[in-house]
Amino acid sequence: MSTSPQFKKLALIGFGLIGGSIARAAREQGLAGEIVTTARTAQTRARVTELGIVDAAVETNAEAVKDADLVILCIPVGACGPVAQEIAPHLAPGAIVSDVGSVKGAVVKDMAPHLPATTHFVPAHPVAGTEHSGPDSGFAELFIDRWCILTPPEGTDPSAVEKLRAFWAALGARVEIMTPDHHDLVLAITSHLPHLIAYTIVGTADELGQVTSSEVMKFSAGGFRDFTRIAASDPTMWRDVFLTNKDAVLEMLGTFNEDLSKLTRAIRRGDGEALFEHFARTRAIRRGIVEIGQDSAAPDFGRRHAPLGKKPE
């Protein structure tokens, strides 16, 4: 398929980690004649202008979407409905409207009713991120070799879907199409539950009487620090994820709790065989993830250290 991912005007509603990364990558790849973004605060707009990545950082969403043939909402899931309602009267006929939300069922339900029939609604979710947020946090390489899931409602114009697919492919992503409901189940286990667990354990560690916070931080290289990274993700975004994907998250949580009880019982009874068997099985899953290129096998995450006896650069 050779659809050109080129757009006349790309409007990004929101310039955080994802919006900022799309802007940088789209600019580098020459995917849009013009890139315009909105940002809620004057401070963020000033910073975005200073960064010089977009053609304009404007105050109102109405102004941003005017004449845009691709509009992407890069804002927390809970804000998508109201913004869809706000921009609807200003959308150009034929425009593709998309988002980057981590939940798709709720986004479709909230946005679709507001969008004019003359536009093409193609919800999207790039499965990529870091724990950083804000206008400075984005980088052009964020989506390389990561997956972007599109969940077009039934009856969406296939050429609009294809055009957005080609856009994400040009940003470096691999693209998959599925239903919103299946997306929400898959992400509940691969993303939402891991975040909930990480948020929990980091909170637990912070409130212990017997071990100080300073000790928790000092000795975090034993495993804990891996959890703190994802427990440092944007609080507003994650609040919205759990409020809007409640059912799937609670379902996965139920299964997780049963499995945790099983392992807890094995520890209490001193059942070394059951523990060993479980731990050997999960090791194989990790190998699969490294083999398909979704993580690096480099020790210590490939972080570079200065050689012993030399100062780090």
Place this chain on the structure above:
Amino acid sequence: MSTSPQFKKLALIGFGLIGGSIARAAREQGLAGEIVTTARTAQTRARVTELGIVDAAVETNAEAVKDADLVILCIPVGACGPVAQEIAPHLAPGAIVSDVGSVKGAVVKDMAPHLPATTHFVPAHPVAGTEHSGPDSGFAELFIDRWCILTPPEGTDPSAVEKLRAFWAALGARVEIMTPDHHDLVLAITSHLPHLIAYTIVGTADELGQVTSSEVMKFSAGGFRDFTRIAASDPTMWRDVFLTNKDAVLEMLGTFNEDLSKLTRAIRRGDGEALFEHFARTRAIRRGIVEIGQDSAAPDFGRRHAPLGKKPE
């Protein structure tokens, strides 16, 4: 303190990730006149000899510890008692005997009764590691800027403790001294519980009916992959950790379960305020860890990507 970390003969019982890393770093830093290791299988001994890092890879622990002034057990916690009993008659008077186990109470209880009064027992735990194991997995930089905790029993010769401290400092580690019981509590929350949780959730994801394993792997960049890394750690080592630090782990698990119930309730009730407040708090803890240098703030763990439009190197 300027104690020389130099030893005449260093005996490493076991040549996995930790033993192999100590050997490489000690060799690079010239910390021992001679380094001898044991390995259980003929295959590992052949590989260790091939690697050319140590002066000899021998079959019996008795032979390895002969005339050694520093003996370090680099084996799973559960094997430390029997090995202490085995090597005791062969230890040179004045030798420092240490280990690298992730649990200290059980190791002290299992090893101390066997060791002759003419030797100095200084248990140690370098809080560093990767998910890899085996003779090829070690690297000299593993301990740089990581903490090594010493838990000398009361009455241990201070000069022996100081000599081992200087040895670990020369490997790049920062050294802290605490009691075995406090060590086991601190590590239960910073390392053992995170591993248990990670082992659990990776197992849960592997057994779901509605989401395939292949989907779990593909979309793991949403958070799940961070858990798979620690759930890929050595199964024997971790079985022993949970069998020997049972009480502290079960105690931390109890607190974790209460906290998870609280967050679950907030999700079920749609209490966005409680969720936001919790998520904002845990973010601050992450900042603390990055500030004290126990993790990198680089996006995507500092993994290098080729620029967009170019092939990775």
